[in-house]
Amino acid sequence: MLAALLALALFVVPTAAATIPEIRGPVTDETGVLAGDEAEIEQAIEELLQRQRVQLWVVFVPTTDDLSAQEFAAGVAAGNSLGVNDALLLVAIEDRTDTIWVADGLEEITDAEIDEVIETALEPRLADGNFGAAVVATAEGLGEAAATTDATLPPVRTADPAATPPAGGGFEGPGNEPDGGGSVLLPLVLIVGGVGLVAWWLMGRRRVKREAEERDRRTGRLARDANALLIATDERVRDARQEIGFVEAEYGEAEVGPLRTAVDEAREALRGAFAIRQRLDDAEPETPDQREAMLNEVVAHCRTAGAALDRETARIQALRDLERDAPTILERLPGRIAAVEARLPAARTAFDALARFASSTRQPVVGNLEEARKGLDGALHATERGRSALAAGNRRAAGREARTAEQGLTGATALLDAVDRLATAAGDAESRIADELREAEADLAAARSATSDSEPSKSSESRLTAAATAVRHAREAA
Numbered sequence: 406m407l408a409a410l411l412a413l414a415l416f417v418v419p420t421a422a423a424t425i426p427e428i429r430g431p432v433t434d435e436t437g438v439l440a441g442d443e444a445e446i447e448q449a450i451e452e453l454l455q456r457q458r459v460q461l462w463v464v465f466v467p468t469t470d471d472l473s474a475q476e477f478a479a480g481v482a483a484g485n486s487l488g489v490n491d492a493l494l495l496v497a498i499e500d501r502t503d504t505i506w507v508a509d510g511l512e513e514i515t516d517a518e519i520d521e522v523i524e525t526a527l528e529p530r531l532a533d534g535n536f537g538a539a540v541v542a543t544a545e546g547l548g549e550a551a552a553t554t555d556a557t558l559p560p561v562r563t564a565d566p567a568a569t570p571p572a573g574g575g576f577e578g579p580g581n582e583p584d585g586g587g588s589v590l591l592p593l594v595l596i597v598g599g600v601g602l603v604a605w606w607l608m609g610r611r612r613v614k615r616e617a618e619e620r621d622r623r624t625g626r627l628a629r630d631a632n633a634l635l636i637a638t639d640e641r642v643r644d645a646r647q648e649i650g651f652v653e654a655e656y657g658e659a660e661v662g663p664l665r666t667a668v669d670e671a672r673e674a675l676r677g678a679f680a681i682r683q684r685l686d687d688a689e690p691e692t693p694d695q696r697e698a699m700l701n702e703v704v705a706h707c708r709t710a711g712a713a714l715d716r717e718t719a720r721i722q723a724l725r726d727l728e729r730d731a732p733t734i735l736e737r738l739p740g741r742i743a744a745v746e747a748r749l750p751a752a753r754t755a756f757d758a759l760a761r762f763a764s765s766t767r768q769p770v771v772g773n774l775e776e777a778r779k780g781l782d783g784a785l786h787a788t789e790r791g792r793s794a795l796a797a798g799n800r801r802a803a804g805r806e807a808r809t810a811e812q813g814l815t816g817a818t819a820l821l822d823a824v825d826r827l828a829t830a831a832g833d834a835e836s837r838i839a840d841e842l843r844e845a846e847a848d849l850a851a852a853r854s855a856t857s858d859s860e861p862s863k864s865s866e867s868r869l870t871a872a873a874t875a876v877r878h879a880r881e882a883a
Contacts, residue, residue, distance in 0.1 A: 425477070425484040426464060432540075434465045436498045442537025449544040457551040459511060461492045463540055469497045474504040482506050494543055496531065503527060505543070514550045520625075522546035624697050631703040635678055638707040642671050645714050652721055655801065660724065667717040671710035678706035727811075728804030732795060735803065738788045738810050745817055746781055749774065752821045755828035762831055770824045777817040784813035 426433055431450045432443055439446065450461045462485075469477035478495040487493060492514075493506040505519050505527075526546040530539035645668045653661040681703050685696065727734070752774055759767035791806030 425480045426466060428462055428464065428481070428485045428487075431461070432463045434463075436465045436467055438498060438536045439463075439465060439540070442540070446537060446540045446544075449541040453544045453548045453551075457548045458490055459492055459514075459547060459551050460490050461494060461544055461547065462487065463494045465496045465498065465536070467497065468499045469495075469502065474500070474502040475506075478504050478506040482508075492547060494527075494540065496536075496539075503531065505547075511551065514547065518550035522550065624693060624700065627697060627700045627704075631682075631700045631707075634704055634707045635675075635682060638671075638675055638678070638710050641714055642668065642675055642710065645671065645717075648721070656724060656805075660721075664717045664721065667713040670713040674706045674710035674713070678703045678710075681706070724804070724808075727808050728801055731791065731800060731803040731807045734807045734811070735788055735791045735795065738784065738807070738814070742781055742784050742788070742810075742814060745777075745814060745821065748821050749778070752777070752824045756824050759828060759831060762835075766831055767827065770820075770827050773820040773824050777820040780813040780817035780820070784810040784817070787813065 426435060431447050432439060434440070434443075446463065450463070453459050453461055464478075464481055466477075472480070474495055474497060477497070478493055481487075481495065482491070482493055487506075488508045489510040491508045492511060494503075495506065496503045503523065505523060507514050507519065522543055526542035527539050530536070530542055645664070649661055649664055649668065652664055681699050685691065685699055691699065756767065756770065756774060759770075787806045787810035791803045791810065794800075794802035794806060
């Protein structure tokens with residue numbers, strides 16, 4: 406009896422926490438997400454059956470509880486006597502898991518083809534919430550997979566799986582056991598303990614299996630992303646190498662130098678990525694964790710290469726935009742230069758006002774006004790040269806002069822801003838010092854008032870005198 410009960414536990418425990426649905430038609434939807442799409446889905450299922458003699462059953466459930474999607478699908482297939490030419494699409498909405506089970510009779514549909522149907526037809530549409538379209542696309546994908554071989558197809562199975570109940574077994578109930586009193590207790594304890602051990606063992610197996618499946622799926626996605634990124638980065642590096650010649654012809658060696666450096670950096674990173682990819686493809690196998698880490702390295706190398714190219718692509722594009730917009734920029738530059746020139750008198754006043762502070766205070770901005778004047782003059786002359794280039798039809802030279810003028814104007818603005826900021830900061834500090842001196846003088850007066858009714862000690866009088874002297878010196882310095 407103990408052996409029989411343990412055998413029963415092996416069958417019951419894996420599905421004890423999950424209810425296997427009974428299939429009563431082509432579509433079993435316990436979630437309601439397929440409402441309104443049943444007709445289109447059933448038409449796709451019927452076409453698959455008539456054209457490829459594959460009977461597809463669709464099951465949507467909220468969750469598979471503690472079972473993996475693959476385990477749950479196998480339970481549905483076994484519990485509903487699926488076989489021969491049957492295929493089962495299972496989707497667990499809340500778990501966001503899915504799988505496709507096919508009977509042994511559909512050997513023409515390979516595991517690789519099933520994975521492709523899941524990755525290209527099923528999961529992208531599930532992710533978008535197009536559940537009906539996901540089922541239809543899956544049926545079409547299975548049809549294409551089944552059509553890739555001329556293997557002899559099994560006869561069409563039309564019976565409702567619910568009409569053939571799953572095979573069952575029985576065991577003798579306690580009513581057929583002799584009443585042995587205490588002699589029954591030990592077997593019962595052994596039975597309960599045995600079932601518990603089996604349950605613990607099965608739960609551990611399911612957990613390990615789920616973790617392995619999730620890791621394999623994650624690594625598979627990572628491998629696809631890494632391969633796609635590797636190909637795209639290789640193409641970008643090739644394009645950038647061709648771009649070097651164009652940039653040199655357009656803007657000269659001064660502008661093409663940084664691009665060459667960036668391309669060299671990208672090529673070095675790309676070589677590292679390809680080296681790792683070759684190690685992944687060699688005869689020496691890696692552990693799953695090693696493979697995942699190496700794929701992440703491939704992605705990191707490609708991103709390093711892409712960042713170097715992005716930086717230079719943006720810079721070169723800015724040059725071309727400047728050349729394109731040169732007429733507008735050169736037209737507006739005189740007014741912008743005049744606006745900054747108008748700030749010079751106020752900046753001179755602010756700088757001169759700093760003379761009342763220690764010489765070290767204004768040292769950081771000594772020479773700013775003169776340099777700003779030079780920058781504005783340079784911007785004005787570059788603007789004039791740019792306009793002349795435009796008049797001569799040389800837009801490229803006009804763009805270069807516009808950039809020179811922009812740089813001179815930006816530099817002059819920054820120099821004047823520095824003078825204004827320092828003058829403001831010094832004035833604020835001066836105001837705070839005056840307030841703090843008044844507070845210190847008030848504190849001294851309060852201290853003397855507190856000691857006026859008694860004879861202060863020599864040490865107290867000495868401290869008060871020193872404090873008063875310090876406040877007086879600070880006032881004179883301010």
